[in-house]
Amino acid sequence: MTQTRSYNTTNSNQTDKKNSKLLKGVLVGAVVGGAVTLFDSGTRKQLTSSSRNVKNSTAGLVSKVKDNPSELKNDVQDRLKSAADVLKNAIKDAQNLYERVNEDVVPQVEEIRENASDILSTANDTKDSIKNIGSQVAEAGSEVTGDSQSSSNSNQQNESNQSGSASGTSGLSKESAQTVSASPQGSIPGKRG
Numbered sequence: 697m698t699q700t701r702s703y704n705t706t707n708s709n710q711t712d713k714k715n716s717k718l719l720k721g722v723l724v725g726a727v728v729g730g731a732v733t734l735f736d737s738g739t740r741k742q743l744t745s746s747s748r749n750v751k752n753s754t755a756g757l758v759s760k761v762k763d764n765p766s767e768l769k770n771d772v773q774d775r776l777k778s779a780a781d782v783l784k785n786a787i788k789d790a791q792n793l794y795e796r797v798n799e800d801v802v803p804q805v806e807e808i809r810e811n812a813s814d815i816l817s818t819a820n821d822t823k824d825s826i827k828n829i830g831s832q833v834a835e836a837g838s839e840v841t842g843d844s845q846s847s848s849n850s851n852q853q854n855e856s857n858q859s860g861s862a863s864g865t866s867g868l869s870k871e872s873a874q875t876v877s878a879s880p881q882g883s884i885p886g887k888r889g
Contacts, residue, residue: 733739761768 734743
């Protein structure tokens with residue numbers, strides 16, 4: 697059982713016609729453009745001069761090949777060998793550079809990345825330690841002034857003592873008045889004055 701496939705030849709014919717028209721249009725445009733540029737005498741002279749130079753160099757090359765084809769062949773081979781050597785050296789240099797980067801730079805980058813992670817970790821630990829120290833200092837300050845947050849009874853007692861002792865602290869210095877006001881008994885003697 698074989699299946700036959702029919703190919704759409706009309707599509708390929710249309711594509712060929714479009715490509716053919718495009719190529720014809722490009723060639724006609726080039727000829728018209730070339731003809732228009734030849735209206736200028738300077739362009740004509742330059743074209744004539746360039747044509748003569750190409751003709752002379754081509755004639756010289758053809759005569760060289762006719763006279764001594766092996767010399768030209770050897771010259772081309774030498775140039776190709778030289779180009780191949782330069783290319784090999786460039787590839788070798790690129791490989792050396794790649795190896796040097798992998799041996800020297802990549803480990804240093806990894807070390808810097810690890811150090812940066814360690815530094816960030818240390819900074820975060822330091823920040824937490826500073827917060828803890830700050831809260832301990834605040835707690836110690838509360839203990840010194842008698843404003844301990846751990847016992848609400850002493851806070852209530854402080855408030856009542858402050859209002860009761862405010863009249864008795866008028867002759868004290870500011871620091872002493874605060875100490876007296878903060879004390880649970882309200883009777884800490886201070887400097888008068």
